[in-house]
Amino acid sequence: MEVQEQLHQYKENQKDRGRLLISCPDQPGIVAAVSQFLYKFNANIMDSNQHSTNPEGGTFFIRIEFECPDLANRKEELKSQFHTIADKFSMNWDLSLVQELKRTAIFVSKQLHCLRELLWEWQSGDMMTEIALVISNHEEARGVVESLNIPFYYIPATRETRQESEEQQLQLLKEYQIDLIVLARYMQILTSDFVQAYERKIINIHHSFLPAFVGAKPYERAYERGVKLIGATSHYVTNDLDEGPIIEQDVMRVNHRDHVQDLKKIGASIERSVLTRAVKWHLEDRILVHENKTIVF
The missing domain is CATH 3.30.70.260 (ACT domain)
Known part of the structure; x- marks a missing residue:
């Protein structure tokens, strides 16, 4: 079907x-x-x-x-x-x-595993939303997205052009009447104005077990620390980097035989499932935010 x-x-x-x-x-x-x-x-x-x-x-x-x-x-x-x-x-x-499905925009960079998982759930009829468009600062996702007849927009984003890029993005989000933004490994920091425009409507996946290893290169730092658990965290985006209300988390056991690339592969698997669950719960109106926490029914 x-x-x-x-x-x-x-x-x-x-x-x-x-x-x-x-x-x-x-x-x-x-x-x-x-x-x-x-x-x-x-x-x-x-x-x-x-x-x-x-x-x-x-x-x-x-x-x-x-x-x-x-x-x-x-x-x-x-x-x-x-x-x-x-x-x-x-x-x-x-x-x-329930019949008024939320309209979703997906933001992605070069790594496509979370995007692919979301698209698969959507294709399978297990994620009830209108995926209105995909926005990326790279071209890698174009073929995957356009093969499903979903509009794809390439908008380069750098520190120097961030304001101009976000103006284009916000215009598209308004045009497509977006209710939810999913950052499916979108490797850019959003400005406070952007976040404020979609408060509690932006879901991110962070490739570590927050609050551990905030910021860049978490797997490298996890490997150096000799961790025994690799995790992923999905949360609402706020102006405090990686500190928004946590929606879902999961972990998987690793050991001394696992190198950085092994950790990244294991982590990618966790990221896909954690982000998907968080997005589904939001779409099904299961999340209430209280202070900096969530109640998930």
């Missing part, structure tokens, strides 16, 4: 399903109020997960997935009426329709 046909079928199957993400000061009555609100609209709760940092004076988080008849036409009515509950409990909240 072609990708676009898969996406269309998915949207049809999910046309009455919505997701509600909430964070607010913890207090009695939150779950009851939200449940009664959904019941009033004849909605059926299909999945619900919640967490409290501290029942006394902490923060409460909940993710609810529900089905509601004719949801697409009632979305604005739901959002309008939910404000009463949101104001009462001082909620930060978001209501989304």
Whole structure:
């Protein structure tokens, strides 16, 4: 089945399903109020997960997935009426329709293993998003991307031309109405203005087990240190380099027989799976950010 046909079928199957993400000061009555609100609209709760940092004076988080008849036409009515509950409990909240797929842009440099994994998941129907375009500061990915009829844009990026490059990138992101940016081994530091324009909408993969080995050449430094575990970390991008809220991590055991190239090969395998999981969770509205941490339902 072609990708676009898969996406269309998915949207049809999910046309009455919505997701509600909430964070607010913890207090009695939150779950009851939200449940009664959904019941009033004849909605059926299909999945619900919640967490409290501290029942006394902490923060409460909940993710609810529900089905509601004719949801697409009632979305604005739901959002309008939910404000009463949101104001009462001082909620930060978001209501989304599952059929309204997020539009994703992938940024990549020379190393293509993470890009290939994302494209495979997308082709297989296991990553529900519209991959709108791929942007790169190198030409290596063009053939892979254009073979799938995805627009590819080569925009050289250097320290001297960074502002001009980002202006072009931001224009494209606006033109393609992008909801999520995935840095699939994009080896450039983004400016604070760029990050601010897409706050909590940029996911990066870092090729080490953060906070260890921040910055350049982590595998070389890991080898010199004689590490026994190689890892990867996916996180939201902030203006603090490699210190944004962590979404997912994983590790694999190594030993003294593994040289730098072995570590890089092992690391690449971990990077692919860690980034893919993080992106899927974001697309499925499973992540809430609290301070510099994430709650992943």
